[in-house]
Amino acid sequence: MSWEIAGMSAIxxxxxxxxxxxxxxxSGRSGPAPLSAFDxxxxxxxxxxxxxxxxxxxxxxxxxxTRWLVRVVREALVDAGLPEPEPGWPVLVGTTHRELRTAELxxxxxxxxxxxxxxFASALRAAFGLYDxxxxxxxxxxxxxxxxxxxxxxxxxxxxxVVVAGTDSITESSFGGFDRIQFPPPDTIRAFxxxxxGMIMGEGAVAxxxxxxxxxxxxxxxxxRGVGMNCDAxxxxxxxxxxxxxxxxxxxxxxSVAPDDIDLVIVHGSGTLQSDLAExxxxxxxxxxxxxxxxxxxxxxxxxxVSGGAGLLNVVVALAAIRTRTLxxxxxxxxxxxxxxxxxxxxxxxxxxxFGTAQVHAVGMGGINAVAIVEGAAR
Amino acid sequence: MSAPAVxxxxxxxxxxxxxxxxxxxxxELVGRGMRxxxxxxxxxxxxxxxxxxxxxxxxxxxxxxxxxxxSSNFGNLDPVCDTVTTIATxxxxxxxxxxxxxxSSAVSAAWIALDHGIRGPNLxxxxxxxxxxxxVAAARNLIAAGRATAALVVGVEPDSPPVARLHGETAGTRWxxxxxxxxxxxxxxxxxxxxxIRAEIGGYGRAGDERSAVRAAGATAVRRRxxxxxxxxxxxxxxxxxxxxxxxxxxxxxxxxxxxxAGAGTGESDGTSVSALVLAPxxxxxx
Numbered sequence: 038m039s040w041e042i043a044g045m046s047a048i049x050x051x052x053x054x055x056x057x058x059x060x061x062x063x064s065g066r067s068g069p070a071p072l073s074a075f076d077x078x079x080x081x082x083x084x085x086x087x088x089x090x091x092x093x094x095x096x097x098x099x100x101x102x103t104r105w106l107v108r109v110v111r112e113a114l115v116d117a118g119l120p121e122p123e124p125g126w127p128v129l130v131g132t133t134h135r136e137l138r139t140a141e142l143x144x145x146x147x148x149x150x151x152x153x154x155x156x157f158a159s160a161l162r163a164a165f166g167l168y169d170x171x172x173x174x175x176x177x178x179x180x181x182x183x184x185x186x187x188x189x190x191x192x193x194x195x196x197x198x199v200v201v202a203g204t205d206s207i208t209e210s211s212f213g214g215f216d217r218i219q220f221p222p223p224d225t226i227r228a229f230x231x232x233x234x235g236m237i238m239g240e241g242a243v244a245x246x247x248x249x250x251x252x253x254x255x256x257x258x259x260x261x262r263g264v265g266m267n268c269d270a271x272x273x274x275x276x277x278x279x280x281x282x283x284x285x286x287x288x289x290x291x292x293s294v295a296p297d298d299i300d301l302v303i304v305h306g307s308g309t310l311q312s313d314l315a316e317x318x319x320x321x322x323x324x325x326x327x328x329x330x331x332x333x334x335x336x337x338x339x340x341x342x343v344s345g346g347a348g349l350l351n352v353v354v355a356l357a358a359i360r361t362r363t364l365x366x367x368x369x370x371x372x373x374x375x376x377x378x379x380x381x382x383x384x385x386x387x388x389x390x391x392f393g394t395a396q397v398h399a400v401g402m403g404g405i406n407a408v409a410i411v412e413g414a415a416r
Numbered sequence: 417m418s419a420p421a422v423x424x425x426x427x428x429x430x431x432x433x434x435x436x437x438x439x440x441x442x443x444e445l446v447g448r449g450m451r452x453x454x455x456x457x458x459x460x461x462x463x464x465x466x467x468x469x470x471x472x473x474x475x476x477x478x479x480x481x482x483x484x485x486x487s488s489n490f491g492n493l494d495p496v497c498d499t500v501t502t503i504a505t506x507x508x509x510x511x512x513x514x515x516x517x518x519x520s521s522a523v524s525a526a527w528i529a530l531d532h533g534i535r536g537p538n539l540x541x542x543x544x545x546x547x548x549x550x551x552v553a554a555a556r557n558l559i560a561a562g563r564a565t566a567a568l569v570v571g572v573e574p575d576s577p578p579v580a581r582l583h584g585e586t587a588g589t590r591w592x593x594x595x596x597x598x599x600x601x602x603x604x605x606x607x608x609x610x611x612x613i614r615a616e617i618g619g620y621g622r623a624g625d626e627r628s629a630v631r632a633a634g635a636t637a638v639r640r641r642x643x644x645x646x647x648x649x650x651x652x653x654x655x656x657x658x659x660x661x662x663x664x665x666x667x668x669x670x671x672x673x674x675x676x677x678a679g680a681g682t683g684e685s686d687g688t689s690v691s692a693l694v695l696a697p698x699x700x701x702x703x
Contacts, residue, residue: 079507124624135521135542137496144497144578145504151686152582152654155489156544158688168624168689171550174521174540182539186554189561210499214516216508266563268484268538270529273517280535402517403526405538 040188040261042245042411043198043253044117045353046109049241049340050086058340058350059357062365063387067339068225069237075209082215082222085207086239086341099139099148103160105242106130106204110161113200113244118255124166127196129187130157131173131180131203133344133401138208157204167200174345176401177305178266179203180243181348181409185264187247197249203346204242211344212238226342227369228306228335229313229377236307239341243349259356262394262410263291269404275311276400281319284406288396292410296327299410300392301364303351305400306335307342312400317376324380331396334383338368348399352411355395359413364388423560424603426613426698429471430663433463434594434650441593452514453527455574456491459595460524461531463570467597468532472611473566483536483564486525487551487571489544489655494576495519524572536564541655546622546679546691547571548658553620553693555600566601571659573652583652590651596663603699614666618673618694626680626690633692638675647684657684658691665695673697 046054050070051061069084074097077083088105091098110128114120136154143150153159158170175182180203187199216222219235227233247261265287269280289295304316324330336354343350358364366383373382394412401407435441445458453461464484468474495518502510517523522540529538537558541551548571555567573579575593583591606613621632630636646653646660653660661676679690 079503081508133520133522137493137521140493140496140578141500144581145500150582150585152489152586153544153686153688155493156542156547156688158544159686162624162688166624169622170543170689171554172542172544174542175525175538176520176522176540179522182537185537185563186539186557189557189563193557193560195557208496208519209503210496211519213499213503213508213511214519217511218513218516266537268526268529268535270533270535273526273530283535401522402520403522403538404529405522405526 038192039250040191041248041250041253041257042259043248043257044113044246045258046112046116047243047350047353048088048105048109049343050088050239051340055353055357059354062336062339063363065368067368069341080213080216081220085237088240097142099142100136102136102204102206103157106157106202107160107164109242109244110200110202113246117246119246122165122167125169126167126198126200127169127190128161128167128200129171129173129183131183131345131349132205133177133179134205134208134211135172135174138206141209176403176405177344177347178399178401178405178407179345181264181399181407182266184349184409185266185407188261188264191249197252199247200244201247202244203349205344205346206240207238223308225369226308226338228308228337228367229317229373229382230370231372231374233308233313235309236342239343241343241346243346243353257414259411259413262294262412263288264407264409265291266407271404274402276315277404278315278318280404281315281406282322284408285319285323288408288410294394294410296324298394299331299396300394301332302396303355304333304335305398306337308337314376316400317374320380321376330381332364332383332388333380334364335367336365348397348407351397352409355397355411359392359395362389362391425556425559425600425617426603426606427598427615427662427666428601428606428611428613429467429599430666431463431466431470431597433459454495454518455576456488456572457524457527459574460486460570460572461527463595463597464528464568467568467599471599473599478565479532480535481565482534483555483558483567484525484528484534485539485551485555485567485569487541487547487655487659488573489542489547490573490579491524492518492521493578497578528568544686544688545654545657545684546689547655549676549678549691549693552617552658552662556617559602566599569598569600569659571596571656573654573656588652592650592653592656596656596659598659598662613698615669615695616698618696620693622689622691624689626677629690629692633694635675635692635694638673638694640672640674642674642676652684662695669695669697671697
């Protein structure tokens with residue numbers, strides 16, 4: 038069974054369309070910008086990958102994650118030729134921070150908060166009449182969890198069309214929490230590099246319209262072949278390569294693909310010491326018999342770590358790479374870690390070629406993992 | 417949305433971690449393994465352990481293939497708010513590194529998985545008032561989709577200064593401070609291992625209004641309805657509501673099906689959606 042991606046849209050620090058984001062990644066654009074709304078005297082790091090859309094620079098606004106979500110859902114529906122969705126279509130929103138940024142402002146007496154602000158049903162119902170909205174908060178694997186649950190809903194006959202999304206705005210608490218443990222603060226995200234120093238938060242939103250295979254009359258962007266989701270259950274914060282190997286193997290099994298069928302991998306690649314190491318070890322294990330093995334890249338050096346939306350952003354970038362035959366390189370990577378040396382890491386310039394099938398990772402705190410296998414529309 | 421029940425699933429265990437005769441938070445929320453956990457996670461791991469124990473699955477090797485589904489709206493509100501207070505007074509260097517995992521809304525589910533070696537999907541739902549019933553339905557879907565051999569569903573809402581302030585600002589006077597756990601597994605599996613089936617999970621529906629949700633659940637003929645009992649007993653249950661409702665229904669289930677509705681009526685509603693779920697008495701093995 039496969040599922041068709043009929044529409045898609047995204048916004049992050051690099052741009053507000055999938056094509057622009059992919060283009061920016063391919064041109065090597067990267068690098069965080071100075072923090073625009075937080076009190077920089079409170080942190081050692083001074084930069085993040087923010088969406089530069091505040092009306093007045095330096096003045097924080099509530100409900101930004103909700104605003105981006107509504108926008109990308111609208112654009113994805115229009116892109117699919119379905120601007121007026123049926124009210125009962127499920128919407129699965131993956132998010133790490135929900136509207137906790139708005140809660141922070143409320144707590145600091147800079148705004149209001151209602152309990153319904155913390156999830157996304159009221160905004161999507163008001164905008165589109167959609168009521169079956171699920172706020173999936175499975176850490177930074179959340180939007181790929183949403184994608185997996187969407188494939189299940191269609192496979193089980195509960196729906197033919199599902200909107201899957203991710204959205205996150207940077208919270209002061211998590212920015213501060215990572216600032217506490219990452220010293221000196223990283224200047225950029227250097228996935229798989231020996232000199233990597235950690236993760237820098239990004240923000241944005243992404244949405245896709247997923248339909249039962251064969252039901253969409255128009256053009257599609259690609260297909261989801263299968264999604265694996267699991268939990269390491271081995272350590273509170275450090276990822277476990279064994280858990281990542283298991284979730285990759287589960288995704289392959291669900292997608293009915295073998296390691297040799299995978300043309301490219303977009304890893305989670307958060308640039309932290311342990312997470313990159315665990316992913317590299319897992320990839321080496323899974324693809325040890327594949328010849329030549331897939332190309333491997335990461336996008337967080339360009340767009341930052343967009344938390345719960347990160348996995349689905351990897352998916353839309355993978356589909357753009359397949360369509361344009363251009364896979365962006367890992368920015369900031371000059372000296373790969375030993376564990377990654379047998380992998381076909383894309384460095385320097387984008388890799389070009391006829392790609393068919395992509396594997397996409399999301400590795401969340403708490404050992405929560407998800408892996409999706411997607412393919413281009415041409416197959 | 418209404419999901420056809422392609423796999424019959426049942427509730428085989430219930431665990432309460434709510435202040436009362438069987439649970440004293442003062443003694444239960446401390447001790448081994450509790451020190452670095454937030455209040456939500458402390459309640460959640462206690463409820464999870466009790467539910468697994470009730471189902472006879474504590475320590476069972478088959479838990480490796482199970483799922484965890486946590487439902488909560490305010491679970492990590494306190495760690496997040498407390499951290500911004502810390503940042504305002506002493507900057508990021510004043511934050512304890514132990515706080516970091518607590519900033520994730522998924523932290524309670526991750527702790528439960530770690531506690532019992534549960535390596536299947538680890539899902540946290542924050543859907544508002546309907547979230548608890550949605551979580552039970554999601555657990556059944558994970559089982560039906562072949563992703564989990566069983567699922568541990570936990571509804572948790574901890575009390576804290578931000579939670580109290582939020583309820584106070586929205587005319588709330590009482591609210592839950594605790595967690596409830598349910599073990600959900602395929603009927604066939606429960607029968608095979610000789611487990612006691614407490615209730616079978618029937619139709620589920622979600623809609624924009626109550627009548628449509630009940631219809632989507634195929635429950636218009638179900639006469640017995642769990643009213644606003646959970647809210648009357650514990651105050652606002654928020655993300656834990658549906659799980660509390662299922663636990664109450666299981667306790668008093670006789671030979672008649674019971675309908676739970678979350679997000680409507682005089683109890684709790686945030687005006688966004690209504691979910692309905694039918695719990696039926698055990699039918700035995702006939703699949």
